[in-house]
Amino acid sequence: MLYVEAPDEYTGQSAAVFLAGGISNAEDWQAELVASLAGIDAAVLNPRRKDFPMGHPEEGRRQIAWEHRHLERADLVAFWFPPQTVCPITLFELGACSSSPTAIVVGTHPNYARRFDVTVQLGLRRPEVTVLRSLEDLARAISEHPALQGTIS
Numbered sequence: 001m002l003y004v005e006a007p008d009e010y011t012g013q014s015a016a017v018f019l020a021g022g023i024s025n026a027e028d029w030q031a032e033l034v035a036s037l038a039g040i041d042a043a044v045l046n047p048r049r050k051d052f053p054m055g056h057p058e059e060g061r062r063q064i065a066w067e068h069r070h071l072e073r074a075d076l077v078a079f080w081f082p083p084q085t086v087c088p089i090t091l092f093e094l095g096a097c098s099s100s101p102t103a104i105v106v107g108t109h110p111n112y113a114r115r116f117d118v119t120v121q122l123g124l125r126r127p128e129v130t131v132l133r134s135l136e137d138l139a140r141a142i143s144e145h146p147a148l149q150g151t152i153s
Helices: 029-036 057-073 088-098 115-125 135-144
Strands: 002-005 016-021 043-046 076-081 103-108
Touching (some): 016 088, 029 043, 029 135, 057 088, 076 088, 076 135, 088 103, 088 115, 103 115, 103 135
Parallel strands (some): 002 043, 076 103
16 A cells, blocks of 8 residues: 655656545544555645644645645545534535446445435435444455455555
8 A cells, every 4th residue: 555645746657546535523534544545555635734833824724735635636535524523525525426436435424414404405416325323444445446446556
């Protein structure tokens, strides 16, 4: 696995999965998921920075631009909605990806406040996508996803 964390750039040629989901006021679910994906031969693009200067407008713009570029570069976008926050930006990204041919996998914590809405809306837009209930299921879905086929070590 190649690990790329914002603000580092990924310009590689291997398959890549973008980790979309709650960051502000949310547990570091990305660390747990990355550990579960250690066996894949793909790039994992993580927007969560170890040290982000909150309230710095220039860095905020840089972060948003990084996420935009890397969402476009990813072969697969993996969404996770944790219970601590509604994740408005992640909902926006899910709407954009679900209205495009982008390959996606989606999971919500069972206690995520808008789980019902995500499930119903996604069922209408992308009925082939099942909303998963755990990070373990999300890791499995990423590892087995056709967008990454042939890249599992």
